[in-house]
Amino acid sequence: MRRDRDVREFPPARKKEAGLAAVSRLPRFEQCLYSIWGNCRKTRVVQPNAVEESRAPRPRVGLFITCLVDLVRPQVGFAAVKLLEQAGCDVEVPAQTCCGQPAWNSGADKYAADLARQVIAAFEPFDYVVAPSGSCAGMIKLHYPEVLANDARWLPRARALAAKTHELISFLVNVRGMKGVDAHCAARTCYHDSCSSLREMRVREQPRELLASVDGLSLSELKEPEVCCGFGGLFSVKYPEISERMADDKIADAQATCAEMMVGGDLGCLLHLKGRMQRKGVNMRVRHVAEVLAGMAGEPALGET
Amino acid sequence: MSAREDILAAIRARRAKAVAAPPSYCAPAPPDSVQAFVEHATRANAEVRLIANETEIPQAVAELLRARNLPAIVHVPPNASNLPWNSAPGLMRERAAPGPEDAAVAIAPFGIGETGTLAYPSATDAPASWHFRAGFEIAVIRAEDILMRMEDVIARLKATALPPTLNFVTGPSRTGDIEQTLELGAHGPKVLAILIIQD
Amino acid sequence: MTLDPRAFREAGRAALHDPSLRIALGRLKTHFALGRARAVERYGDWEALREQGRAIRDYALAHLDTLLEEFERNVVARGGQVHWARDAKEAREIVLRILREAGAKSVTKGKSMVSEEIALNPYLDANGVEPVETDLGEYIVQLRREPPSHIIAPAFHLNKEDVAKTFREAHTALDPDRPLVERTELVAEARALLRARFESADAGITGANFLTAEEGAAVLVTNEGNGDLTRLLPKTHIVLTGLEKVVANLEHAAVLLRLLTRSATGQDISSYVTVMNGPRAPDESDGPQNFHVVLVDNGRTRLLGTDAEEVLRCIRCAACLNHCPIYAAVGGHTYGATYTGPIGAALNPGLMGVGVAHRHPNASTFCGRCAEVCPVKIPLPTIMRHWRAREYASGLAPKSMTAGLGAWAFFAKRPALYRFAAGIVACALKFLARNGRVHSLPLLHNWFLVRDFPAPQGKTFHALWTARQ
Ligand code: SF4
Numbered sequence: 001m002r003r004d005r006d007v008r009e010f011p012p013a014r015k016k017e018a019g020l021a022a023v024s025r026l027p028r029f030e031q032c033l034y035s036i037w038g039n040c041r042k043t044r045v046v047q048p049n050a051v052e053e054s055r056a057p058r059p060r061v062g063l064f065i066t067c068l069v070d071l072v073r074p075q076v077g078f079a080a081v082k083l084l085e086q087a088g089c090d091v092e093v094p095a096q097t098c099c100g101q102p103a104w105n106s107g108a109d110k111y112a113a114d115l116a117r118q119v120i121a122a123f124e125p126f127d128y129v130v131a132p133s134g135s136c137a138g139m140i141k142l143h144y145p146e147v148l149a150n151d152a153r154w155l156p157r158a159r160a161l162a163a164k165t166h167e168l169i170s171f172l173v174n175v176r177g178m179k180g181v182d183a184h185c186a187a188r189t190c191y192h193d194s195c196s197s198l199r200e201m202r203v204r205e206q207p208r209e210l211l212a213s214v215d216g217l218s219l220s221e222l223k224e225p226e227v228c229c230g231f232g233g234l235f236s237v238k239y240p241e242i243s244e245r246m247a248d249d250k251i252a253d254a255q256a257t258c259a260e261m262m263v264g265g266d267l268g269c270l271l272h273l274k275g276r277m278q279r280k281g282v283n284m285r286v287r288h289v290a291e292v293l294a295g296m297a298g299e300p301a302l303g304e305t
Numbered sequence: 306m307s308a309r310e311d312i313l314a315a316i317r318a319r320r321a322k323a324v325a326a327p328p329s330y331c332a333p334a335p336p337d338s339v340q341a342f343v344e345h346a347t348r349a350n351a352e353v354r355l356i357a358n359e360t361e362i363p364q365a366v367a368e369l370l371r372a373r374n375l376p377a378i379v380h381v382p383p384n385a386s387n388l389p390w391n392s393a394p395g396l397m398r399e400r401a402a403p404g405p406e407d408a409a410v411a412i413a414p415f416g417i418g419e420t421g422t423l424a425y426p427s428a429t430d431a432p433a434s435w436h437f438r439a440g441f442e443i444a445v446i447r448a449e450d451i452l453m454r455m456e457d458v459i460a461r462l463k464a465t466a467l468p469p470t471l472n473f474v475t476g477p478s479r480t481g482d483i484e485q486t487l488e489l490g491a492h493g494p495k496v497l498a499i500l501i502i503q504d
Numbered sequence: 505m506t507l508d509p510r511a512f513r514e515a516g517r518a519a520l521h522d523p524s525l526r527i528a529l530g531r532l533k534t535h536f537a538l539g540r541a542r543a544v545e546r547y548g549d550w551e552a553l554r555e556q557g558r559a560i561r562d563y564a565l566a567h568l569d570t571l572l573e574e575f576e577r578n579v580v581a582r583g584g585q586v587h588w589a590r591d592a593k594e595a596r597e598i599v600l601r602i603l604r605e606a607g608a609k610s611v612t613k614g615k616s617m618v619s620e621e622i623a624l625n626p627y628l629d630a631n632g633v634e635p636v637e638t639d640l641g642e643y644i645v646q647l648r649r650e651p652p653s654h655i656i657a658p659a660f661h662l663n664k665e666d667v668a669k670t671f672r673e674a675h676t677a678l679d680p681d682r683p684l685v686e687r688t689e690l691v692a693e694a695r696a697l698l699r700a701r702f703e704s705a706d707a708g709i710t711g712a713n714f715l716t717a718e719e720g721a722a723v724l725v726t727n728e729g730n731g732d733l734t735r736l737l738p739k740t741h742i743v744l745t746g747l748e749k750v751v752a753n754l755e756h757a758a759v760l761l762r763l764l765t766r767s768a769t770g771q772d773i774s775s776y777v778t779v780m781n782g783p784r785a786p787d788e789s790d791g792p793q794n795f796h797v798v799l800v801d802n803g804r805t806r807l808l809g810t811d812a813e814e815v816l817r818c819i820r821c822a823a824c825l826n827h828c829p830i831y832a833a834v835g836g837h838t839y840g841a842t843y844t845g846p847i848g849a850a851l852n853p854g855l856m857g858v859g860v861a862h863r864h865p866n867a868s869t870f871c872g873r874c875a876e877v878c879p880v881k882i883p884l885p886t887i888m889r890h891w892r893a894r895e896y897a898s899g900l901a902p903k904s905m906t907a908g909l910g911a912w913a914f915f916a917k918r919p920a921l922y923r924f925a926a927g928i929v930a931c932a933l934k935f936l937a938r939n940g941r942v943h944s945l946p947l948l949h950n951w952f953l954v955r956d957f958p959a960p961q962g963k964t965f966h967a968l969w970t971a972r973q
Contacts, residue, residue, distance in 0.1 A: 065965045067916075071930050072958070074965035093969050097916040097923075103909055105870060106901065107892030111913040118917065146886075195871035224533075228829045232869025234905070237950035239867055241517050244954035245833045246869075275955035278941045286958075303940040303958030309588040312747070312801050316569040319809035324566035326752075327559035330759055333548040345772060402790075405699050420773040427784075427791060434736040434790040437729040455758040467719055469582070469791055470736065471779035478729040479775050480691060482641035482657060483664050484528075485535035488691045491640055492698065493729030493776070 061089040062126035064119075064140070064165075066133045067098040068267040069288075073302065076267060079294035080132040080168050087176035094122040099131075101139040104147060105233055116140075116147045117154055120161050128175070129165040132290050133266050134197025135233075137167040142200055167197055168290060169265055173206035180213025185297035188218050190257045191289070192250070192264035192273065193225045207265060207289050214292060220257040222250075231272040247276040254284065261285040261301070263292055274302045331454075338418030338453045339501065345421025349476030350489060351497040358504040362410075363393030366443055369498050370396075370408055373441070380409035380439065383430035388445075402438055409439035413474075413499075415458045416451035422475040423499070424458045426468035433470040437478070437493040444474075444499045451501075507651060507840040509852060512863035516834040525835050528661050536826035539770020540877070547766065557763045558881040560756045561817035564748075565808070571717040571750045572799065578720025582782030584795035588747075592622035595800045599624060599709065599742060602796050603633050606740040608706035614724070614731035615639035616711030617655055617820060618744050618800050620842040621855070624709075635709075636701045638730040640694055647674045653836030655843060656768050656822040661835050664690060698730070708734035708792070712745040712780075713819065714760060715797070718753035721781040722797060725764060725774045732778055741792035743780065747799040748816045754779065760819055763879035767821035803855040811890040815850045817880040822847075824874035824884060830867050839864060846874035850887040858894045862901075865891035926964045934962035 061084050069076045077093075084091045100115030119140065123129045131137040144158040172178040191211065197203040211219050230236065230246025250273060254262050262284055264270050274286040285301040306314070335341040343353050356365055370377055377396050380403040381388075388410075390398060403409040412431065415424040423444050427433035436442060452458055455473070462471065478493030489495050508515075519525055544550045564571055576586040587602075589595035595618075603611060611628065613619065613635055625635045625646070637646040641658035645651065647670050652658030659667065668684045671693055683689060710731045712722035722743045724731045735741045751757055765771045784791030807813055825831045825845030836844040841861065843851050849868055852861035865888035874884040895901050915922045936942050937959030944952040951957065 065969075067926075070965040071926050072933075072960040074961055074963060074968050077965040077969070093966070095919045097919050098912075100916070103913060105889060105892070106905065106909055107889065107894070107896035108906075108909050108913070109893050109896075111909060111916075114913070114917055118919075195869065195873075199872040199876060226873065228869050228871035228873070230829065230869060232871070235866075235869045237948070238905075239513060239516065239830075240950045240953045241513075241520055242830060242833045242867070243869075245520055246829050247955070271958055272955065274958045275941070275951075278956040278958065279954065303956075305940045305959065307588070308590045308594060308801075311590055312588055312799075312805060313569050313572070315801075315805040316572075316808060319805065320566065320569070322566060324562050327556060327563050327756070330553075330556045332553070332759075332762060348772075349775070405695065422773055422777075427788060429785070429787040429789070432788070432790045434733070437732045437736065455761070456755050459754050459758065467721070467779065467781050469781050469784050469788065471781065472732065473773070473777040473779075474775065475773050475777075476775050479727045480640045481535070481727070481769065482639070482644070482659055483662075483667055483687045483690055485531045485657065485660070486687060488687050490695065491691055491728035491730070492638070492695060492702075492733055 058088055058090050059127040061091050061128045061130050062123045063091050063093050064096065064099070064123065064129055064131035064136060065093060066131060066136045066267060068271065069132060072271065073267060073288065075296060075299060076132050076288040076290055079288070079290035079296050080130070082294040083168070083172055083290060084130065087172050087178055089176070092126070096122055099136040099139045100147070101136065102233055104139065104143060109147070112147045113151065116144045116158065120144070120154065120157050123161060124157065127164065128171065129161060130168050130171050131165070132168040132288065134167045134194050134201040134203055135266050135268060137165055138196040138200035141165040167201040167203050167265065169207045169210065170201060170203045173209060178210065181210055181293045181295070183293055183295035183297070184215040185292050186216030187261040187285070187297070188220065188259050189261045189263055190220050190222055190254050190259035191225070192222070192229065192254070192262055192269060194264060194266035194269045195228050197265050198226065203265060210293050211263070211289065217292070220259055222253045222257060224253055229269045229273055231269045233268065236272055243272070244276065247273055251277060251280070251282055255282065259284065261287060263287050263289040265289050270302060278303055332419060334419060334453045338451050339448050341418035342416050342421050342451045343501070345419070346476065346499055347421070349421050350479070351421065351476045351499050353499045353501065355501050355503055358502060360389050360392055362388050362445055362500060363390050363396055365500050366410065367393045367396045369443060373496070375408060375441065378408070379443070380407055380435070382409070382411065382432060382435055384428070385410045385412050385445070402432070402435060403440070404438065406440045408441040408443060409435050411436060411442055411444050413444050413446040414450060415461065416446045417455055417458060417473070418451055418453045419455070420475055422455070422473050425472040425474065426462060427470035427472070428468060433472055436472055436474055439494050440490070441496045442494040442498070444497065445502065446499065447502045509840040509856065509861045509863060511840060512838060512867060515838040515840060519834040519838045524663055524666070525661055528663055529832050529835055532826050532832050536769070540767055540823060540826065543766035543770040543772060546772070547762070553759070553762060554879055554881055556759050557879055558817065560751060560759055561819070561880050564751045564756070565813070565816050567752070568748070568750065568808070571752060572747060574717040575715055575720055575750050578717070579782065579795075579797055582720055584720070584782045584797060587796060587798045589798055589800045589802070591802050595622045595744070595798055595802065596624055596627045598798050599744060600628065600631055600633070602740065602742055603628070603707055606707050606794065608633055608740065610634040610636060610701070610705050611707045611709055612636050612638050612702055612705040612734045612738065613642070613708070614710035614726065614734045615642045615658065616709065616744055617842055618711055618746050619709065620652060621802065622800065624744070636698070636705065638698050638702065638734055639726070640691065640728060643694060643698065644670060651837070651842065653844070654822060654825060655820055655847070661837065702733045702737050705738045707740040707742065708738045709742045709744055710734050712743050712749055713764065714757040715745065715750040716752070716754045716757050717750055719779075719781060721754065721779045723754070723757050723761070724778045724780060725761065725776070727769070727775045729776055732776060735778070735780060735792060736790050739792060740794040741780070741796070743797045745797070745800065746804055747801055748804050764819050764821050767823040767877065767879040807854045812850065812854050812887045814882050815847070815854065815887050817882050818847055818851070819880060820847070821879055823877040823879060827873045827877050829869070829871060846884040846888075850882070850884050850891075853891040853894070858891060858898060859900055862891065862895040865889070865895075923964065923966050927967055930960050930964050931962060933957070933960045
């Protein structure tokens with residue numbers, strides 16, 4: 001379905017511009033539209049199938065704000081909104097609290113089931129559920145059907161929700177066909193793969209692909225990107241000493257790349273790693289990858305004032 | 306109830322689901338089993354030599370011993386006693402079981418190309434313990450007896466009867482138990498040489 | 505050294521500060537993990553092989569009763585005997601009875617985790633039979649009176665200097681001034697001493713990697729050849745093994761073998777694979793005259809039909825240990841149990857009871873690497889989670905955690921209230937933060953033990969979003 005010419009000339013489809021987008025098939029308007037677009041947006045998404053998308057209805061995305069993003073770093077949520085809108089989605093944020101993973105991973109199955117039902121009811125109406133976290137998305141996608149395995153009424157609903165749930169960055173790339181972003185961030189950067197993103201949600205190349213398009217950013221790989229950082233939710237407080245050792249190994253790996261900044265897709269890992277860096281006096285900026293992709297790298301990084 | 310009945314009853318009481326027999330499986334295989342055998346046996350630290358026919362065995366054995374500065378003595382199991390040993394005059398033969406520093410000959414009825422493995426069914430004239438007693442095993446195998454997979458060897462043996470002991474041997478004895486670093490000759494042979502008869 | 509699975513955290517703390525253990529554990533990556541990756545790469549369609557392995561083990565577990573009966577019939581038909589042990593005590597007694605009947609005073613042993621599981625050696629010692637471990641690693645830890653620290657590499661936690669010291673202390677009949685520095689010297693010394701023990705042993709005990717029903721055979725995988733000398737030289741050979749090791753036939757075992765050696769040591773096949781099919785034939789000059797198989801249950805059948813059932817597929821390759829960041833941090837002895845790492849965390853609560861081993865399934869971040877490398881696709885984190893649920897349901901979880909979860913769930917189930925509370929927490933944390941971080945807080949002692957908490961932005965997303973709409 002991809003068109004051969006330079007898709008950068010197309011603005012992303014948005015509601016207001018739906019009419020304009022239809023016109024945009026005429027080549028002579030392209031330059032003109034491009035300049036209008038360039039003037040009104042600081043960040044512009046590059047979307048290969050903008051033309052087709054513009055004819056299709058805009059998907060409604062229910063944004064799952066993780067409890068850590070809500071509490072600690074709302075900016076990640078706004079970055080996600082921005083990126084999703086750039087990708088031609090209508091974003092809504094229904095009433096929500098937490099996906100229930102802390103309960104599920106602790107074996108508190110009843111709490112987990114209560115919360116799963118709550119999330120399913122809130123997010124069912126949407127075309128997609130997207131979370132800026134592989135961990136929470138993985139909980140909904142892979143574990144809700146386990147949580148509700150013995151609930152005949154809710155199991156089909158859990159499965160249906162699982163089928164349309166995505167981690168943010170892989171959603172942008174795999175579902176919305178995003179190829180790059182128009183953002184600037186001059187920093188030598190390393191990427192931290194969270195285990196749930198990597199192994200549960202199959203997120204690996206997508207963030208690297210988008211980061212490669214960030215102006216000024218150079219990405220260096222960790223030596224052991226597939227090794228866990230030691231966060232593991234409540235593990236970090238059940239076995240703090242082991243968690244500490246794992247964090248130190250990860251931080252040493254990151255330092256060896258000479259990166260000034262670490263980005264990742266899961267705020268849990270990042271809080272744990274940044275917290276450990278602060279305790280050790282390691283100077284490295286830490287950010288959620290969505291912030292960088294949404295052009296918000298100018299804002300203070302995690303734990304900066 | 307006896308332990309046996311108890312255990313079987315517990316299994317029957319708990320067995321939940323029906324599971325179908327697994328489909329048949331065929332491991333990927335390279336085109337030529339002899340070539341694969343040489344490659345894999347060499348990787349497993351065996352020394353492989355190709356010889357033209359049976360009459361070259363005694364000479365090859367004598368050379369292998371000489372190359373290692375070992376005395377020209379080789380332990381020969383009953384099933385190898387009919388080889389044309391006289392063609393290597395200086396080579397002494399022993400019929401007793403080999404000790405940990407001795408060299409011994411072994412006839413391998415089958416080989417496995419997939420892994421460079423020798424297959425030794427135990428028999429009256431082929432005692433199994435020799436493969437582990439000797440310090441230096443010199444195996445003899447015909448190229449035509451090198452099959453591709455372990456399953457092929459099992460099928461051949463099952464056509465008659467499985468022996469009490471069936472040894473699959475790949476390379477010399479080894480251990481990684483100290484610092485996970487390879488050392489050859491933990492209990493069994495320190496050296497394994499394989500003569501492949503090509504005719 | 506005493507084994508106490510309840511003391512995981514305390515033992516782990518000590519292990520984390522053991523510099524020589526740290527050196528040893530570094531070899532997980534450089535030796536085991538790398539070797540496996542290369543072997544998998546060489547193989548070709550590894551995923552198809554794993555799927556076949558899973559299917560073979562699932563088939564065997566679903567037909568466990570009939571396969572065990574078939575196995576027994578065929579062992580007996582070939583002149584061997586099969587014994588069934590419900591638990592560790594029965595297993596020990598059966599072994600001792602066989603040894604007594606054989607008049608055995610000393611018994612050589614191939615490495616067997618089931619022997620560790622049922623604590624056979626101290627029992628034999630106490631009953632006048634001397635057990636001699638012959639696998640080099642197992643021999644070393646036996647001399648040191650330690651349990652193995654790794655399921656395929658018992659002396660994994662040691663460096664060669666430790667081994668040299670152990671040998672000097674144990675082998676007092678040898679020249680005290682002999683050179684004993686290089687690994688080759690250590691291996692040669694053990695080889696010479698143990699050969700004499702093989703020759704004089706009255707009986708041999710090995711484990712089995714697989715039992716095959718159709719042939720009535722036990723399949724043994726080793727690299728050293730010690731298992732074979734243990735079987736072939738003494739008069740009596742006892743195979744001591746878990747009853748779940750049975751598969752339908754040798755062909756199935758051959759498939760599992762491909763998975764086992766590559767996953768374990770990165771070898772395409774081990775130096776020795778032995779199909780042990782009853783006692784020697786009447787006209788054979790070597791091999792055991794008596795052949796016994798002891799099938800040990802010890803909690804295994806209890807797992808059938810439960811959410812933890814899949815753990816019985818395990819072929820004990822240790823790939824999960826070798827890729828486990830927790831094992832890599834604390835080593836095997838921390839677990840205080842025979843089975844360590846992810847397989848220990850998934851199996852021990854089943855064998856030892858949740859009340860005894862509940863620390864093990866909690867010692868995981870659920871990073872999932874173990875399940876990814878497991879050659880028979882055991883969903884190890886899922887099973888660990890199952891044990892956590894059992895722990896929680898039986899009230900064994902720490903009170904602070906259950907209370908915390910209860911309070912958290914109370915709010916999480918009430919979105920409006922949750923938002924209100926979250927708003928206060930976000931604001932309070934920001935207020936408490938200095939230089940971009942919170943340094944400590946009551947109640948969250950364990951978080952702040954090792955790290956700070958980066959300062960939040962001060963308002964919740966939901967508050968800002970509502971304001972924006
Ligand atoms: S659980 Fe899997 S990876 Fe671990 S030892 Fe068993 S078979 Fe190997």
